[in-house]
Amino acid sequence: MNGRKKVTVVGAGNVGATCAQEVARRDYAEVVLVDVKPDLAAGKALDINQAGSVLGYEPTVVGVDASGYDASAGSDVVVITAGLPRKPGMSRDDLVKTNETIVAEVTREIAKRSKQAVLVIVSNPLDAMCHVARAVSKFPRERVVGMAGILDTARFECFIAQETGLSVKEVTATVLGGHGDQMVPVVSATTVGGVPLDQLVSAAKIRKMVERTKVGGGEIVKLLGTSAWYAPGAAAAQMVDAICLDEKRVLPCTAYLQGEYGIRDLYMGVPVKLGAGGAEEVVKLRLTAAEKKMLKLSEAAVRDVVQVLTHR
Ligand SMILES: NC(=O)c1ccc[n+]([C@@H]2O[C@H](COP(=O)([O-])OP(=O)(O)OC[C@H]3O[C@@H](n4cnc5c(N)ncnc54)[C@H](O)[C@@H]3O)[C@@H](O)[C@H]2O)c1
Numbered sequence: 001m002n003g004r005k006k007v008t009v010v011g012a013g014n015v016g017a018t019c020a021q022e023v024a025r026r027d028y029a030e031v032v033l034v035d036v037k038p039d040l041a042a043g044k045a046l047d048i049n050q051a052g053s054v055l056g057y058e059p060t061v062v063g064v065d066a067s068g069y070d071a072s073a074g075s076d077v078v079v080i081t082a083g084l085p086r087k088p089g090m091s092r093d094d095l096v097k098t099n100e101t102i103v104a105e106v107t108r109e110i111a112k113r114s115k116q117a118v119l120v121i122v123s124n125p126l127d128a129m130c131h132v133a134r135a136v137s138k139f140p141r142e143r144v145v146g147m148a149g150i151l152d153t154a155r156f157e158c159f160i161a162q163e164t165g166l167s168v169k170e171v172t173a174t175v176l177g178g179h180g181d182q183m184v185p186v187v188s189a190t191t192v193g194g195v196p197l198d199q200l201v202s203a204a205k206i207r208k209m210v211e212r213t214k215v216g217g218g219e220i221v222k223l224l225g226t227s228a229w230y231a232p233g234a235a236a237a238q239m240v241d242a243i244c245l246d247e248k249r250v251l252p253c254t255a256y257l258q259g260e261y262g263i264r265d266l267y268m269g270v271p272v273k274l275g276a277g278g279a280e281e282v283v284k285l286r287l288t289a290a291e292k293k294m295l296k297l298s299e300a301a302v303r304d305v306v307q308v309l310t311h312r
């Protein structure tokens with residue numbers, strides 16, 4: 001295991017276990033999975049390790065229950081996915097009180113054992129849960145960052161590839177704002193093979209894809225009865241890569257804003273330079289007047305949820 005990074009994933013449910021396997025497949029980290037349910041993390045760890053024989057990565061995943069947090073000590077990155085997912089008919093914001101208690105408890109356990117870690121928050125409502133993790137850990141803003149924008153952008157890019165018939169690898173898009181139905185797909189910064197999207201697709205079709213992206217999480221909840229995990233797990237693992245490998249990638253992440261984009265003291269999705277220091281820099285993107293207006297609406301929606309928190 002020498003020279004390996006250490007990554008802890010808290011919550012060994014759908015998103016957590018998927019993220020843990022994605023990270024294990026990269027083969028650069030020891031992975032610790034933690035879950036409050038007895039034996040769940042140990043069972044998932046065993047299964048992921050055994051898949052390594054087939055897929056070609058080392059069996060370095062360890063699974064523990066809530067009495068085993070010591071195994072997470074000295075982690076470079078901790079991904080927090082613990083908490084309830086929504087069910088059909090619910091909004092992410094309906095989870096706020098229950099998940100605040102869970103995320104606060106988990107963050108307390110993690111922060112005292114991994115004082116230098118970067119925390120990647122996944123639990124919903126995402127922007128609010130980032131506030132909870134920052135308030136409880138007292139880590140600097142760079143080291144508490146949320147995963148949502150990569151997922152929302154992936155949805156938008158997937159719809160664009162399907163609409164244009166062009167490879168998703170050629171699509172470059174970004175989705176900013178809070179991780180709620182008021183999120184902001186930035187059409188002005190979206191290209192396919194370098195060609196602006198509005199030169200390839202009609203305004204009406206773009207509007208339809210934008211609206212579908214904004215409710216993309218809910219579309220899956222309706223189909224599955226619980227929320228998505230393959231794309232969220234992969235998105236969280238991409239953030240783990242950027243941090244562990246100090247990649248300095250510019251990715252849409254949820255960062256604590258202090259004046260950037262005209263927003264202060266609030267977690268929101270923005271392009272971030274992600275490296276070993278966490279959210280090392282907020283990258284400024286020029287938005288149209290309409291996009292700025294959408295971002296303001298999204299900000300108001302996030303503030304409404306944050307103000308009900310005890311830890312903010
Ligand atoms: N940010 C995003 O884009 C995004 C995407 C998908 C899901 N989510 C959110 O991620 C969370 C997890 O979703 P899921 O589908 O994996 O749910 P899940 O129910 O499959 O897994 C959650 C796990 O958390 C565990 N848990 C609960 N309390 C805990 C505690 N105190 N300590 C340790 N573990 C605890 C549960 O036992 C469960 O195994 C939800 O809040 C969901 O809304 C966010």
Ligand SMILES: O=C(O)C[C@H](O)C(=O)O
Nearest residue numbers: 086092124217218227228
């Ligand atoms: O939609 C959800 O509740 C889960 C997640 O935030 C998602 O966007 O898939």
